[in-house]
Amino acid sequence: MRTAIVLFAFSAFASAVPVREEQADFEYPRFIQFPDGDGVLHTVDLQEEVDHNLLEEVQRNPNNNLYLLFTRRNPHTSQTLVINDRNSVLNSNFNPSHPTVVIAHGWFSNQNTDLNPVIRNAYLDKGEANVIVLDWGHLAMGDYVTAMNGVPTVGRGLGQFLGFVHETTGAPFSSMHLVGFSLGAHLVGFAGRELGGAIARVTGLDPAGPLWNSNSDHLGPNDAVYVEAIHTDGGTVGGFGIGTAIANADFFPNGGTSQPACITSICNHNRAWELFAATVSYNHLTGKECSSNLQISLNTCRGQSLQMGNDDLRKWGSGKYRVDTARRYPF
Template sequence: MQRLYLLLTFICTVCVAAGLPVENVGEKIYPRFMEIPGDDGLMHKVDLEEEPDMELLNEIARNPANNQYLLYTRRNPRLSQTLRMNNAASITGSNFNARVPTVIVAHGWLGNGYNNLNPVVRAAYLDKSDVNVIIVDWSRLALSTYPTAVRGVPAVGRGVGEFLVFLNRVTGAPFNTMHLVGFSLGAHLVGNAGRAMSGRAARVTGLDPAGPLWNLNSDRIRPTDGVYVEAIHTDGGTGGLGIGSSVANADFFPNGGNSQPGCLTSLCNHNRAWELFASTVTRNHLVGNQCSSMSQVSWNTCRGSTLHMGNDILTKTGSGIYRVNTGRSYPY
């Protein structure tokens, strides 16, 4: 097995050095020690083999709903109202409107409910239409070490799914009007949330789903987590932080999915996923062409059918891998 890993690594290294596209000859191989970006906007050195905090994980497993749910609507676009699991009054006494769509947004590692991702995506939705935006603050787990956060994501995701089932029971808000959006580790989190809802959410969107410790992880986001599942991959290169492989019904690889125009760092490439998504919510202007292989993605030779990337359409459908080319600055 070690020889196979070394061979695959050698092949990828030669291809990258020669400027050749790399086919999916296997799952990406990550070094034990690597720099991983947090939602705090910094890079952090991580030991992927570090022992996780089992005390915290056991607590999370006992109470996976230990999150904050921050509601924003057009009646309160900037100051949130807190919704609480198993507290119907916190929901019925809020501005939550079961007659309009509900968007759930989950941040990534080292993030919280107030990181840049959340206000940008929230504003894109509320400026466009009357919706409920619920920001999931799962910072109690997200502020732990990366290996600990990875281990706890499935339990926290189940807690989010249980909360949305509770929300449905209290208000009658239909599952087919719910769109779950998550960034990096949050992408796998919302996948698990959708799974806890038996795949009934209208949409699940993973924004550059995290790669380290997820390649062979059965708890990662997958196509059955919602009625329609989409992933946007922006930092999937050999040393990138995104998973870089197909995980959804439709997988988009902007500009090839490895590096983004105007970006010089992996952190910039990684964050571009939620920046692109927010822009498509407003404009629905980025259109991908279906590809028959990852070589076509790399070489920009995709000529298949078209599908709009991102957007807020709840009845969206599609399947396959797509390349979309964008500009280097907002609105891309």
């Protein structure tokens, strides 16, 4: 991955521009900078030729994607669940009477990326849960364009895996919550779509913007019973995330373009999963519904309230919401 030449740099200070519907038509320049899971910027050529050999390998060998189970009985050491291997599930600590949450990382990341243990620990410190970390690093560690083109395949594979878990254990789809960050947000959308929208919740954490703004297959409101998106770096001039409403309920923390104590887009982008993990623990961030994007930008939203994030599987809401947060955890 080429990193030496910065051909397109995001501003160090995110501008406080209004969130605008026109972002759906925003076209990124050919060369951009996009972060990996550790917050390191890489130069991305959005016109790079797709690595079809890698895509075909992912399609042929779905077991390249790992499903790693953590529960309160094994909070730090994973158990590997394998699709179509009933014993891998039945002999594990998976409990169908507990809620199941799947965490999907973004580009150039894997099971060791920070968001996985942070979200995992938030759930397991709170109560019983089957936390499944999806490691799709075999594809995600490839170039951005190839990874982006492989998201539908990995997402559909995740949906099929959850269908297998449902058939094997009886765990209902109504007890499942899929959480994806950046490219992973669109991935979990495809997983929910594969199951006909039967999953209880899908949450997209700052869904990736490059090559997705005008892509009709991005995360959408029909991918689960309830779909939520949290936008933290959606500025119209090259933000890492999609800056417009795409879900049932869309939250724009602090306006959705720049976050308190952040001076880079990387910090803004990662704040989405940091905020989500905090809401699982405390359920303390309340959004106010906004009637326009201008209200989001000016912080004049006065509509109904809806809690952002959290682990409520019966949650539902619609509309656009602004929520103001503090500078430090738990925000």
